[in-house]
Amino acid sequence: MRVEIDRRSGFCFGVIKAIKSAENELKTTDKLYCLGDIVHNGMEVERLEKMGLQSVSRDEYMQMKDCKVLIRAHGEPPETYEHAKKNNIELIDATCPVVLTLQEKVKGSYESNKDKDGQVVIYGKKGHAEIIGLDGQIENKAIVLESINDVSQIDFSRPVSLYSQTTKRVEDFYAIADKVKSSMQPGVGLEIKDSICRQVSNRVPHLKQFAKEFDVVLFVAGHKSSNGWYLYTICKEENPRTHHVARTSEIDPAWLDGAESVGICGATSTPNWLMEEIAEWINQRNPS
Ligand code: SF4
The missing domain is CATH 3.40.1010.20 (4-hydroxy-3-methylbut-2-enyl diphosphate reductase, catalytic domain)
Structure with missing residues (x-):
């Protein structure tokens, strides 16, 4: 056969970076926490657990202090950094550069359309870590669309900035974009920001x-x-x-x-x- x-x-480069950061830290630290599983792969998580990496939930993290915590490639909302500052938590930030850039862009769209009552719309999975991180940049005001059927949540009389979670299907994003485009009221601003990571x-x-x-x-x-x-x-x-x-x-x-x-x-x-x-x-x- x-x-x-x-x-x-x-692994894509974002995941390689996060895993290398964990392995480097674990050479000198016997206990390193990771906010969520470092990668969506149980076998790799088990391998790193044996080296001393322990996944913690968001709720557990919010109770922690005086320790070292790794932020994985998906990124985090600002409150994660604020909690670390107040509680003597050293963060090892392995947020993927692609996600970091996306966080900045989402924030930029939100800020620039605030006075026009604009809406930031993200095609993605509700509750996914990347979405939590993005939503956190804009005071948790994002409209998250899980499918094309959710576009009815948008107010088409107000400006829209449409983004995507980095790992979504390109065709599905453009199908949603077309539907939004054809539904917008005349003269109302729409920016379509294809933020799908080409690594996938x-x-x-x-x-x-x-x-x-x-x-x-x-x-x-x-x-x-x-x-x-x-x-x-x-x-x-x-x-x-x-x-x-x-x-x-x-x-x-x-x-x-x-x-x-x-x-x-x-x-x-x-x-x-x-x-x-x-x-x-x-x-x-x-x-x-
Ligand atoms: S954004 Fe792309 S490169 Fe970064 S972790 Fe996700 S898939 Fe990998």
Whole structure:
């Protein structure tokens, strides 16, 4: 059986930066907290936990003081920084530069349209850490659209600045943008800010091709990874024998029945070592 790992899958630079920051700190500190899971991949979280990284929830963080806390790539709202200042918490800030820039832009749109009663609208998932961080920049006034059906929440007689969470589908964002555009009242301002990170969307054409080249595709990603589900869907559309797995124990050996080739790929939050582990698991059961 031919088993191949997609060399373009795996961590994006934002995640690499966050994990390197954690590993560097853990060389000299025996206890480092992380606000939320450092990456949406349970296996990588477990690996770093063994080195001394402990995930804490937002509620737990708000009770903490006198410690070191890592901020992951998704970014945080201003209240996180204010709490650290007041409570002697040293922050290791690993917010992805792409997210930091987006936070600044969202804030800029909000400030510049405040006197015109403007609305900042973000296509994303309510409660997602990145959305909490963005909303926090603008006094939690963002209108978050989870789908095109939510555009009715917008007041089309007031100016709109439309953004996207970095990991959303480009086509879905532009479908929403078109609907908003056609619904705006004449003469009312609309700015469409495509803020989707190309670290995710640029992988789409390549993954489409990759998925077609194998009898079976195993897409490796944590169940909480939104870009994981997105990229998995892309592969599944190209190859119906694509399966989403977070670890080897989730593989059903029957999936491989009759297959002569297996492609392994993953999300921007999937560690390479995990894809290697999965390849090894298959090779041991299906020696070539
Ligand atoms: S997907 Fe893009 S925005 Fe998100 S962490 Fe990676 S590089 Fe940063």
